[in-house]
Amino acid sequence: MIAIRILVLCGAALFVAACLPVTTKHPVGSTAGFKPDPALLGLWKGHGDDRDPGEPAEDAYFAFLRSGDGAITVILITPEKDGDDWGTFHVEAATLGANHFMNVHGELKNGKPDDDSLSKENILFLYSLGADGKLTLTLLDEKATAAAIMAGRIAGTVDPGSMGDVHITAEPAALDAFFATKEGAALFSAKFVTLTKLE
Numbered sequence: 001m002i003a004i005r006i007l008v009l010c011g012a013a014l015f016v017a018a019c020l021p022v023t024t025k026h027p028v029g030s031t032a033g034f035k036p037d038p039a040l041l042g043l044w045k046g047h048g049d050d051r052d053p054g055e056p057a058e059d060a061y062f063a064f065l066r067s068g069d070g071a072i073t074v075i076l077i078t079p080e081k082d083g084d085d086w087g088t089f090h091v092e093a094a095t096l097g098a099n100h101f102m103n104v105h106g107e108l109k110n111g112k113p114d115d116d117s118l119s120k121e122n123i124l125f126l127y128s129l130g131a132d133g134k135l136t137l138t139l140l141d142e143k144a145t146a147a148a149i150m151a152g153r154i155a156g157t158v159d160p161g162s163m164g165d166v167h168i169t170a171e172p173a174a175l176d177a178f179f180a181t182k183e184g185a186a187l188f189s190a191k192f193v194t195l196t197k198l199e
Contacts, residue, residue, distance in 0.1 A: 022140040023121035024168040024175065027103035029094020031176045036072050037093045037100065039129055040064045044195035062195060064091075074104075086110060096180035100127050102137070126188035133197060139190040142166050148187060154178050 027034070044062040063075040072091040088108040094101050102125040106114035125137045146166045149156035155170040170178065178184045 020165050021123050022142055022145045022166045022168065024103070024124055025122070025170070026172050026175055027092050027094075027122050028101045028124055028175055028179050029092065029096055029103070030172045032094055032096055034070060034092040034094050034103075036066050036070065037095075040072060040093065040127075040135070041066060043198045044135060045198055046193045046195040060193075061198075072102075073107075087114065096176055099179060099185045101125065101179065102127055125192065126185060135195040135197070137192040137195070138188040139192050140166075140187050141189040144187050144189065148183075153183070 041064050044064065046060055046062065060076060060078045063077075065073045065075065067073045067090075072093060074089040074091050075086065076089065077086045087106060087110070089104050090107050092103040094103070104123045104125060105120060108114055124140060127138070128136050130136065145154075145156070145168070146158045148154050149158055149166065149168070154168060155174065156166065156168040158167075159165045168175065
């Protein structure tokens with residue numbers, strides 16, 4: 001199965017158990033401008049921990065490629081015994097203050113247009129490169145983000161129920177101002193994956 005529940009289809013993932021991810025009405029970083037981060041480009045390998053007991057973690061390969069539109073195309077491949085699963089994703093990278101972000105949405109799933117409704121949403125990652133060269137991607141914590149919305153710290157909606165979807169609706173200027181702060185960065189605590197670059 002394609003190894004991204006949060007980007008492809010809830011319930012079909014390798015990496016995270018959270019469902020569904022926090023989404024944003026607008027991509028974060030539009031006021032600062034999107035620019036491919038050269039440090040991201042290349043081939044990366046990672047594996048997830050969201051698996052049944054006793055089952056091995058499955059490796060996945062992420063190719064970050066520069067797009068002609070100033071964005072990044074990510075190709076995700078998860079090798080399978082009965083045929084590889086793969087998908088492509090459109091990524092807009094931006095830096096606000098000390099925080100580095102990726103806005104992601106799906107494009108293709110196994111060579112066909114990804115028509116899942118979640119693929120049309122802006123899914124936001126905070127990313128960091130460690131001293132060891134590893135790339136860590138982190139998602140917004142659903143409960144913490146819902147609490148920030150309910151407190152009026154950032155505009156958004158929270159659907160009813162304990163599993164209600166959380167959607168940030170702030171306009172670009174307010175959105176970027178919030179996520180440039182330590183408070184905004186602190187909402188990212190749902191680790192997605194740590195990747196190792198392949199030379």
